[in-house]
Amino acid sequence: KAGVTQTPRYLIKTRGQQVTLSCSPISGHRSVSWYQQTPGQGLQFLFEYFSETQRNKGNFPGRFSGRQFSNSRSEMNVSTLELGDSALYLCASSPGQFLVGTEAFFGQGTRLTVV
Amino acid sequence: KNEVEQSPQNLTAQEGEFITINCSYSVGISALHWLQQHPGGGIVSLFMLSSGKKKHGRLIATINIQEKHSSLHITASHPRDSAVYICALTPDSNYQLIWGAGTKLIIKP
Numbered sequence: 001k002a003g004v005t006q007t008p009r010y011l012i013k014t015r016g017q018q019v020t021l022s023c024s025p026i027s028g029h030r031s032v033s034w035y036q037q038t039p040g041q042g043l044q045f046l047f048e049y050f051s052e053t054q055r056n057k058g059n060f061p062g063r064f065s066g067r068q069f070s071n072s073r074s075e076m077n078v079s080t081l082e083l084g085d086s087a088l089y090l091c092a093s094s095p096g097q098f099l100v101g102t103e104a105f106f107g108q109g110t111r112l113t114v115v
Numbered sequence: 116k117n118e119v120e121q122s123p124q125n126l127t128a129q130e131g132e133f134i135t136i137n138c139s140y141s142v143g144i145s146a147l148h149w150l151q152q153h154p155g156g157g158i159v160s161l162f163m164l165s166s167g168k169k170k171h172g173r174l175i176a177t178i179n180i181q182e183k184h185s186s187l188h189i190t191a192s193h194p195r196d197s198a199v200y201i202c203a204l205t206p207d208s209n210y211q212l213i214w215g216a217g218t219k220l221i222i223k224p
Contacts, residue, residue, distance in 0.1 A: 106160070
């Protein structure tokens with residue numbers, strides 16, 4: 001059974017550009033959550049999607065958006081990139097409600113560098 | 116005060132030593148998770164606990180719900196155990212995980 005796949009693994013972008021990150025969850029999983037990890041802030045919740053609907057959202061500006069497709073694959077978009085957006089972006093999938101009554105399954109992450 | 120506190124923040128030990136990492140929290144939870152993050156970023160879930168104790172290989176996780184405390188133990192530690200160990204909570208009140216700051220463990224050969 002394939003794990004959670006995030007693409008690309010590494011990305012370098014310039015300030016002001018936009019970026020789209022992709023996450024393919026484990027087959028059969030309907031929930032996808034996104035996290036930002038930076039050295040100073042640790043892991044911070046971005047949003048969770050379940051069956052194509054955003055179910056929860058963290059405290060991030062509107063430049064951060066996401067969506068989920070009917071096959072449960074999810075994309076995260078960041079517009080007007082800032083230097084502070086440089087981070088590791090992690091995606092996790094779950095069969096149902098994220099991490100309630102089930103183990104966590106994380107991808108390897110996408111390391112975004114904004115220059 | 117943070118809702119979840121991990122200790123120690125950093126831990127360096129010799130191969131073979133018994134390792135304990137602690138997690139204390141202040142909110143009601145439905146589950147507590149221990150996760151491992153290796154250099155390079157990927158996170159692996161080790162345990163999900165709501166009560167008692169779980170064991171997997173050389174890893175043991177315990178939780179005391181009344182005391183709001185959990186521990187992760189590693190027996191016969193090995194350099195490949197070097198990683199950041201993260202405690203995360205699923206609170207009663209909502210679906211958003213609360214993450215600990217992590218414990219960076221280095222095991223020297």
